[in-house]
Amino acid sequence: MTFFSWSDDYLVGVEKLDNQHRAIFDAINEFYNEIQALRVSGAAERALTVLLDYSEKHFVDEEEYMKREGYPELDAHRLEHQEFRDQIAKLIDDASRDKPFSVALLRFFKTWIVEHILETDMKYAPVAQKTE
Numbered sequence: 001m002t003f004f005s006w007s008d009d010y011l012v013g014v015e016k017l018d019n020q021h022r023a024i025f026d027a028i029n030e031f032y033n034e035i036q037a038l039r040v041s042g043a044a045e046r047a048l049t050v051l052l053d054y055s056e057k058h059f060v061d062e063e064e065y066m067k068r069e070g071y072p073e074l075d076a077h078r079l080e081h082q083e084f085r086d087q088i089a090k091l092i093d094d095a096s097r098d099k100p101f102s103v104a105l106l107r108f109f110k111t112w113i114v115e116h117i118l119e120t121d122m123k124y125a126p127v128a129q130k131t132e
Ligand SMILES: [Fe+2]
Pocket: 062, 077, 081, 116, 120, 121
């Protein structure tokens, strides 16, 4: 089942970054599926690691792109990425004491990524459309 559906409304107009956003959606769904399957083999933890690795790589690439393009709001954008890292770290930390952690993490990921793409990433889309 698809927990989190992609929509072209999320396209920012930079192919590499759009593909990474899609990959993050896929990884969120993979994490969701592993949680639903309730396997005891650590598959959900592995799916979460993949999701976090994708997200981290995407943040680095996106910040590099904005820097290259001379995007004026890079610092504020970078701060949002950092706040995300901090909140995820806190949720994972809480999770080691309190179960089930996965629901809170999933919910946070889904809300954050949608709001961040639509409000913050979208701000560099006009720059991208001019230069691509
Ligand atoms: Fe971003």
